[in-house]
Amino acid sequence: MTRMSLFNSPLMLGFEQFEQAIDRISKTASDGYPPYNVEKLADNRLRITLAVAGFTSDDMQVQIESNQLVIHGKQKDDQSRVYLHRGIAARQFHRSFVLADGVEVSGASLDNGLLHIDLEWPQIEPAVKTIAIRSAETSKSLELPALKDHGADD
Template identity: 45%
Template sequence: MNAFDFSPLFRSTIGFDRLSRLMDTALNAADASYPPYNIEKLGEDQYRLTMAVAGFGESDLEISQKDNALVVTGRAAKEAEPRQFLHRGIARRAFERRFELADHMVVDGASLENGLLHIALRRVVPESLRPRQIPIGKGQPQVIETRAA
């Protein structure tokens, strides 16, 4: 049995549509293994996605980010002259690989070298969402910021 029914979970929740899509993607992603890829953590907030795209040039690849989705698409150009292969082990078939990104993740850039596509990612948390230190004083609590309602 490969199908899971999450409808009881979503009967009592509101606004978890993204969680539902994420679960569906995770369950269906087991079939997709082309092209192979690595995800590395380079630092506290820096990551690198590396995909093996042998046979693809820069003009054959497209990288896009919309909301929390990173999409890497590869379409091999048609060969001008047909060739006869005795063995074809390098797959140049078209692909579309989707990655769900966490909140505040941005793509810093991409490079293609030696058949490997490197995509640099970084987490940029806004100052308003970062933890802050609250000073402890004596007597009455100190007002840090006031706003008119």
């Protein structure tokens, strides 16, 4: 079965990277653990907050892999404890976010079971480029002069 693409139009050229990003998002969006918030701090700053109660900073890794922010978490199982009832499972997680070009992780902190990851990017003014439109008269005056045929008759 052929998959329909959002970017399958002949008017949408060069958007393959976006299509790949959407594929990655759809693969990782199925698991809801850990829950997270995305908060806008300023025009060029975001904060992602993940609820990671029970995890220490040594139990987690925050990495950038090919324009993806990837957070891994795995709790170490303490074999010295004897549980009469274990309702809180030692769980692992893998959460990823696709980052746009230019987005940088400015820091990560763990506070009261919440992992905060701060993102920022430079503010870029939109670039506008005007292309000159030449008329037929202008085009003729810019043409190169015809080269003479320098044959043996000269």
